[in-house]
Amino acid sequence: MAPHLGQNTGQDTGQTDISTSQSAIATYLDAHIATERFMGAVLVGRRGEILFSQGYGMANWKHSVPNTTHTKFRLASLTKQFTAAAILQLQAQDLLDVQAAIATYLPDYPNGDRITIHQLLNHTAGIPNYTAFPDYATQKRLSMSVAEVVAWFKDKPLEFEPGDQYRYSNSGYTLLTHILETVSGQPYAEYLRSHLFEPLGMTSSGYDTDWDILPHRASGYDLTDTGYGNAEFIDMSVPTGAGGLYSTVEDLYKWDQALDTEAVLGDRAKAQMFAPTVPVSEAGKVYYGYGWIVAEQLGRKHITHGGAIDGFRTIISRYPDEQVTVIVLSNVSSAAVAEIGAGLAAIAFGEPYQLPRVYQEVAIDPAIYAGYVGEYQLAPEKILAITAESDQLLVQLTGQGKLKIYPTSPTHFFLRIVDAQLTFEIDEQGQAQKVTLHQSGQDLPAPRMPQ
Incomplete structure (x- = not known):
């Protein structure tokens, strides 16, 4: 998603006016809430005044208690x-x-x-x-x-x-x-x-x-x-x-x-x-x-x-x-x-x-996953292992647990738990030759390792 530019209407301060900032902050945080990876409380202060302060999501799911600015x-x-x-x-x-x-x-x-x-x-x-x-x-x-x-x-x-x-x-x-x-x-x-x-x-x-x-x-x-x-x-x-x-x-x-x-x-x-x-x-x-x-x-x-x-x-x-x-x-x-x-x-x-992007899973034929299963060299001591279990594709980085990945197309997948995506490059036989990890603004290629 393209960057969103804040409208600079301050007087030689390099800062936006209060109403514009508050509206933009609210939109920005709503987008992060939509990813499900964030809930909590936020405060933005400027020159001794609270510009924005609000709670998001639940402080306690069991008892349906929302987060507020007073939540500890x-x-x-x-x-x-x-x-x-x-x-x-x-x-x-x-x-x-x-x-x-x-x-x-x-x-x-x-x-x-x-x-x-x-x-x-x-x-x-x-x-x-x-x-x-x-x-x-x-x-x-x-x-x-x-x-x-x-x-x-x-x-x-x-x-x-x-x-x-x-x-x-x-x-x-x-x-x-x-x-x-x-x-x-x-x-x-x-x-x-x-x-x-x-x-x-x-x-x-x-x-x-x-x-x-x-x-x-x-x-x-x-x-x-x-x-x-x-x-x-x-x-x-x-x-x-x-x-x-x-x-x-x-x-x-x-x-x-x-x-x-x-x-x-x-x-x-x-x-x-x-x-x-x-x-x-x-x-x-x-x-x-x-x-x-x-x-x-x-x-x-x-x-x-x-x-x-x-x-x-x-x-x-x-x-x-x-x-x-x-x-x-x-x-x-x-x-x-x-x-x-x-x-x-x-x-x-x-x-x-930049606003975070919310990806939507699409249905694809899980038969194609067989061409993606394997190990991919992300760094000298870091391997991305792709496996398939019960018609679901999973990724595991060296030293970490397995995480499910969800398709937005036959070659592009996203993770729910972290803000990361994977793109597979496949040959004419449907065999993946490389996967690219998109995370933290970086595109990190990982070629497939010989079996």
Whole structure:
């Protein structure tokens, strides 16, 4: 589908007027709802005013409770910015120094004399990421204290010399949680409540627990080929200060606005938080600060972070020079929140954007599938395996599960669960010689491998 151009009617602001933006945003989000891959709540703010804020889909399918702007979503890794802010508050109180070795505060931690708090904050400490451990799928179902989560990874060897490279690690932010509790003398949840949430009037934010009765709590879902299903269970003690908070879009906008003042962080602390301390990729222009990614998007400075936890996808994007903020919280694991957020920002700026396309399945003769079954080389270590079961074609990428694909023509197929399509190139005998994967704006050819 061709890009849709936003109508720029602002006065030398590069931004659309309010009514045009609101209408375009509503149309854009309705299109994403139609794909079934998104539901949740969205807020777009501009210069201190809420331009658009609305809930979509269901917070709880079982009880027919809709999502609203008051719905509480698990934030996943958006939690990290709050953990970083709390650490910087403690530094401002002279209770710690981010350049100090963590052995200063946790004297028994292995290699603690080689690792600094700064390196934990920007993912350069080399501590293995516990959410990537082989036993994570079983361990995440257990109730654990912060000390027990730390014990899970503390004795594993470092992946590299601290400070040598960037590698995202939830373990580092769990260790920051442990340091925060040790230095402040308060549990993590209580510290954030009293030092961040209450001062900012964030009454719908806190640390999630499985035993608390939390009004307006969203349930997390996975999209399957037969509809929505409950996401896999995770005991919320496990994410700690790396991913354990919940909030609403409106509370997060209070947080966003506070970051432009000295309500909870002084100028020095904010300068440290948003400093581009380490490149995230070799491509450059994308850096990690303290709990935030500092980059460029749509030709503008872009301060952002995303999050993913069972049944939830989240993102907050700040464009500080234009004072525009986009917040997307979803309780569907397939939600492309980064794409949605970028589209919303483009609308706010009057830049080009693209509506998602909804594909319709057509009936074709399943006898042709025999010519498509096989393996296709997508990358040196990535194979697309095409199989046929019960008159249904399926695709499986190396390391992932099988997904059904649905025809829009004899050679073009789409996936329901993710925004991706496949096009087969066939010879005169109906044998596929190549398949092209269309995803994330890329066309990735995969030639058929010899049998």
